[in-house]
Amino acid sequence: MLDSKIPFNQPDFGHLEAEMVGRAMASVTSGNGPFCKDAEELLAGMHPGSSALLTPSCSSALELAARLVGFQPGDEVIVPSFTFVTTVSSFVTNGATPVFCDIDSETLGLDVRKAESLITERTRAICLVHYAGVPADPLGFADLAERYNLVLIEDNAHGLGGLSGGKTLGTFGAMSTLSFHETKNISCGEGGALIINNPELLGRAEVLREKGTDRSKFLRGQIDKYTWVDDGSSWVLSDVLASILVAQLHRFQELQTARRRVWMRYFEELSAWAQESGVSIQGRDVSHTSHLFYLIFPGAEARDRFIDYMDSKGVMAVFHYQPLHLSRSGRNWLKEGSSFPVSEQVSDGLVRLPLFSGLSDSDVTRVVEAVKSYSPAQLRPSDY
Secondary structure (H helix, E strand, O other): OOOOOOOOOOOOOOHHHHHHHHOOOOOOOOOOOOOOHHHHHHHHHHOOOEEEEEEEOOHHHHHHHHHHOOOOOOOEEEOOOOOOHHHHHHOOOOOOOEEEOOOOHHHHHHOOHHHHHHOOEEEEEEEOOOHOOOHHHHHHHHHHHHHOOOOOEEEOOOOOOOOEEEEEEOOOEEEEEEEEOOOOOOOOOEEEEEEEOOOOHHHHHHHHHHHHEOHHHHHOOOOOOOOOOOOEEEOOOOHHHHHHHHHHHOOOHHHHHHHHHHHHHHHHHHHHHHHHOOOOEOOOOOOOOOOOOEEEOOOOHHHHHHHHHHHHHHHHOOOOOOHHHHHHOOHOOOOOOOHHHHHHHHHHHHHEEOOOOOHHHHHHHHHHHHOOOOOHEEEEEEHH
């Protein structure tokens, strides 16, 4: 009889998180309170020279970033098709026209050469996604943005603490966004942050986040009352959720070390099986944050059979993004003659294995043994 099913993800909350929540509840603070300030200081410290503003989600951080760009009718933003929907919809709802771009087969982030070919006189910004916390050539995109006078935004939902060429992910563009959703390396259940690298954007970002008011200046004692001064929305995070985030940030290295241990075991113990089976895996020599461990099968049928097989073995393995250019809404923005072969191939074949900091050695062994028991013979020749 199988033991209980190994979940794909499980947040790692402990005594410190419970203690911090107790303190936050005792203070009866709503949003943008003392725990929010503590978390923002910790995040700013992880992004040298930058400022951090907490938001209710990564999606709301992207909406705030889009508002700061100030898109006018007809302005375009280059975005990957292989990404979460709000990487694109956040710009659409703020007046931008999305231009879908294919991804690079190694990083699964935007392909810099293909992105450059899509730049027109209407292009205003590029949104780069560091999929799985793998750097998607941020230096190349920073150079591209500078040459064409574009705003570079990094959707760094998977990449907190990641590096590229010794520089912190999320600090290459004018702004970047983070996610603290339950599936992320650190979590407060639901939350996000906008990292601001261009100090000229900070003042307006504070106003937009506080419902269009100058309340942030009031709270700092810079003015004696606050009022409505600009557009905006309620994009502050609850202090109770921020208290969990503070605890998670204090435990960041501990949680990262645990995730890295799981990732390395998967890589070392499954590389030979993957090569024999004609299955691709994430490369070891690419800097990443151990956010995901994925396999790429030769097609959707092979992927689905593998997921069903893992389920029968008591292991939850899951697929990921469906290309947005194929979605009902995405088709409205699709340019005639465009193609996305890498995005479609990756989406059809990609499977994510369970990966979280609390995954025990014995459970990792169960996952590895289940994967290796899936014989290459079970992949039909038509899949290749």
